[in-house]
Amino acid sequence: xxxxxxxxxxxxxxxxxxxxxxxxxxxxxxxxxxxxxxxxxxxxxxxxxxxxxxxxxxxxxxxxxxxxxxxxxxxxxxxxxxxxxxxxxxxxxxxxxxxxxxxxxxxxxxxxxxxxxxxxxxxxxxxxxxxxxxxxxxxxxxxxxxxxxxxxxxxxxxxxxxxxxxxxxxxxxxxxxxxxxxxxxxxxxxxxxxxxxxxxxxxxxxxxxxxxxxxxxxxxxxxxxxxxxxxxxxxxxxxxxxxxxxxxxxxxxxxxxxxxxxxxxxxxxxxxxxxxxxxxxxxxxxxxxxxxxxxxxxxxxxxxxxxxxxxxxxxxxxxxxxxx
Amino acid sequence: xxxxxxxxxxxxxxxxxxxxxxxxxxxxxxxxxxxxxxxxxxxxxxxxxxxxxxxxxxxxxxxxxxxxxxxxxxxxxxxxxxxxxxxxxxxxxxxxxxxxxxxxxxxxxxxxxxxxxxxxxxxxxxxxxxxxxxxxxxxxxxxxxxxxxxxxxxxxxxxxxxxxxxxxxxxxxxxxxxxxxxxxxxxxxxxxxxxxxxxxxxxxxxxxxxxxxxxxxxxxxxxxxxxxxxxxxxxxxxxxxxxxxxxxxxxxxxxxxxxxxxxxxxxxxxxxxxxxxxxxxxxxxxxxxxxxxxxxxxxxxxxxxxxxxxxxxxxxxxxxxxxx
Numbered sequence: 001x002x003x004x005x006x007x008x009x010x011x012x013x014x015x016x017x018x019x020x021x022x023x024x025x026x027x028x029x030x031x032x033x034x035x036x037x038x039x040x041x042x043x044x045x046x047x048x049x050x051x052x053x054x055x056x057x058x059x060x061x062x063x064x065x066x067x068x069x070x071x072x073x074x075x076x077x078x079x080x081x082x083x084x085x086x087x088x089x090x091x092x093x094x095x096x097x098x099x100x101x102x103x104x105x106x107x108x109x110x111x112x113x114x115x116x117x118x119x120x121x122x123x124x125x126x127x128x129x130x131x132x133x134x135x136x137x138x139x140x141x142x143x144x145x146x147x148x149x150x151x152x153x154x155x156x157x158x159x160x161x162x163x164x165x166x167x168x169x170x171x172x173x174x175x176x177x178x179x180x181x182x183x184x185x186x187x188x189x190x191x192x193x194x195x196x197x198x199x200x201x202x203x204x205x206x207x208x209x210x211x212x213x214x215x216x217x218x219x220x221x222x223x224x225x226x227x228x229x230x231x232x233x234x235x236x237x238x239x240x241x242x243x244x245x246x247x248x249x250x251x252x253x254x255x256x257x258x259x260x261x262x263x264x265x266x267x268x269x270x271x272x273x274x275x276x277x278x279x280x281x282x283x284x285x286x287x288x289x290x291x292x293x294x295x296x297x298x299x300x301x302x303x304x305x306x307x308x309x310x311x312x313x314x315x316x317x318x319x320x321x322x323x324x
Numbered sequence: 325x326x327x328x329x330x331x332x333x334x335x336x337x338x339x340x341x342x343x344x345x346x347x348x349x350x351x352x353x354x355x356x357x358x359x360x361x362x363x364x365x366x367x368x369x370x371x372x373x374x375x376x377x378x379x380x381x382x383x384x385x386x387x388x389x390x391x392x393x394x395x396x397x398x399x400x401x402x403x404x405x406x407x408x409x410x411x412x413x414x415x416x417x418x419x420x421x422x423x424x425x426x427x428x429x430x431x432x433x434x435x436x437x438x439x440x441x442x443x444x445x446x447x448x449x450x451x452x453x454x455x456x457x458x459x460x461x462x463x464x465x466x467x468x469x470x471x472x473x474x475x476x477x478x479x480x481x482x483x484x485x486x487x488x489x490x491x492x493x494x495x496x497x498x499x500x501x502x503x504x505x506x507x508x509x510x511x512x513x514x515x516x517x518x519x520x521x522x523x524x525x526x527x528x529x530x531x532x533x534x535x536x537x538x539x540x541x542x543x544x545x546x547x548x549x550x551x552x553x554x555x556x557x558x559x560x561x562x563x564x565x566x567x568x569x570x571x572x573x574x575x576x577x578x579x580x581x582x583x584x585x586x587x588x589x590x591x592x593x594x595x596x597x598x599x600x601x602x603x604x605x606x607x608x609x610x611x612x613x614x615x616x617x618x619x620x621x622x623x624x625x626x627x628x629x630x631x632x633x634x635x636x637x638x639x640x641x642x643x644x645x646x647x648x
Contacts (some may be wrong), residue, residue, distance in 0.1 A: 004521070028506050042498070050331075051389070067612070118504070153416075154638050157638060157639050157642045158449070158644065158646065163376070171494040192632060193635060195595055195598040195599050196555045196595070196599070197599040197600075198598075208580070221628065222628065222631075222632035223591070223628055223629045223632040223633075223635075224551055224588065224591035224595075224627065224628025224629050224632070225551060225594075225595055225596060225628075227548055227549060227551065227552045228551045228552040228554075228555045228595065229519045230552075231552045231555065231556070232555070262509075264548065267547070267548035267549070270547060270548070270549075271519055271520070271548075271549055271552065274519040274521075274522075275519050275521040276521075300624075302628075303548065304545065304546065304547055304548025304549075304626075305547045308516060308546035308547040308548070309547075310547075311476070311517060311547075314478050314481060315481050315482070318480070318481045320481040320482065322482065
């Protein structure tokens with residue numbers, strides 16, 4: 001247990017992941033309401049929209065209006081996702097409200113890369129220096145590297161650990177060659193193939209090769225292992241997680257039924273609270289956001305602790321203090 | 325990862341836990357159908373009913389008929405629960421179909437003991453030798469010890485680790501004084517207060533005091549940590565789990581909303597399969613049982629992998645073999 005981090009950083013991606021996949025239509029004002037309230041919970045980072053083709057993702061057609069409707073919150077980064085230059089240019093028009101960070105990305109699954117981006121691995125590699133150029137021209141720092149499908153793929157099966165380690169090294173080299181220094185490397189369990197054991201194997205192997213690289217886990221809960229995988233990450237000292245309030249969302253391109261969203265933010269915050277790991281988040285306020293998210297989408301969402309209730313209220317009623 | 329067990333034993337408690345709490349009425353034939361099909365999945369142990377007051381638990385009024393309707397399956401133990409002599413005597417009339425094992429039980433929460441059994445700790449202790457007498461008179465071995473609310477309690481708060489270790493020692497002594505030797509000691513997270521860290525703390529402390537005692541975890545998933553807690557148990561070498569297919573059930577006496585059932589059997593089996601831990605269970609057949617359970621209760625149940633789908637079908641389609 002000694003490797004558990006003292007505090008973690010959570011990237012809340014619920015609004016983007018969730019409103020991207022919900023059939024909707026969801027009123028713009030309600031999207032703004034959820035993102036704004038999330039920003040008041042103590043989360044440091046809320047991803048509020050993606051700038052993608054509105055024909056492909058109708059739920060994001062109002063991305064500009066969502067961002068225009070947000071009030072800045074000190075210490076909170078509102079961010080957005082884009083997949084190409086056109087999307088990035090739209091994001092740039094919101095530089096007053098959005099924190100813009102560049103991201104580089106390789107895929108551990110060639111088959112998924114083909115389906116998702118219609119690119120070969122060589123094309124994806126070649127696209128990265130072009131991204132660096134694009135970010136540099138706009139004065140936007142490259143902060144994140146990301147390996148998609150790092151733990152397995154519905155279209156390619158299990159992914160060898162060595163391949164992921166190799167891709168991490170390649171992406172670091174690409175960044176360095178472009179004069180950029182990545183702040184953290186994300187490992188995406190895009191199609192929910194990870195187990196606690198594979199989390200430990202992959203994170204351990206990357207640590208071995210790059211001891212000082214900060215790692216982030218982007219976990220999906222499709223097969224019920226999301227929180228267990230997050231715990232395995234915590235045990236390995238991982239201190240950054242992409243999560244979604246109430247478990248909103250899912251990957252619309254993974255093409256399997258029952259695709260669940262990211263690991264649930266409040267369930268992770270609850271587990272961390274109870275284990276003495278600081279998140280900076282007000283759990284009760286976050287649970288209220290989860291209930292709001294359910295109200296907005298109009299159906300139950302998978303988060304558990306919003307249903308089961310946190311434990312502090314019992315301790316308060318008993319006049320106790322948590323012992324961890 | 326080296327302490328992960330090579331294989332685990334699962335006590336399927338879904339039919340008993342589930343049909344006890346569902347408002348119903350559920351036809352007896354459907355209860356039989358689920359238990360019978362669970363017994364064909366490779367599970368070694370299926371708890372099919374409880375002999376309790378039908379006025380208190382109407383869903384168990386047909387316990388005798390359920391058991392009479394079961395066909396024996398070689399290598400599978402059908403078991404039942406009872407809470408007093410009257411219930412045990414009913415179970416004895418089914419000695420041809422049921423595997424009867426005695427169980428001793430102390431509570432880590434005095435407040436929950438009072439609410440659940442209306443007893444003081446001294447009364448609960450004094451009741452155990454009487455239980456041993458009752459079992460001996462009937463020729464039934466005492467196999468299980470159980471500590472209820474071992475990780476926390478809605479009515480008493482956090483439970484000190486020392487208290488649990490002490491209770492385990494007391495229960496072993498009571499058994500020994502009665503000429504019985506307990507096969508395994510169950511730790512109940514009755515109201516879902518456990519975290520992976522507290523699982524490790526409590527299991528570790530009991531191991532320290534009783535290195536050769538086999539431990540079982542009875543986990544509830546009310547706050548979303550069930551599978552993560554099971555993983556922490558596996559990491560500590562725990563190789564026995566009470567689980568419920570599809571996450572059926574819940575404790576009707578814990579009196580909090582959103583009480584979720586035991587940790588979901590097929591989610592645990594999936595995780596173990598993927599980590600190379602043998603369960604002896606056919607996961608696809610078990611997922612079919614989870615879907616059957618949903619059909620029987622008439623509403624969605626919390627299990628994830630029955631929705632998200634297991635991974636072997638992807639590997640088979642790709643002609644791959646799982647690498648763990």
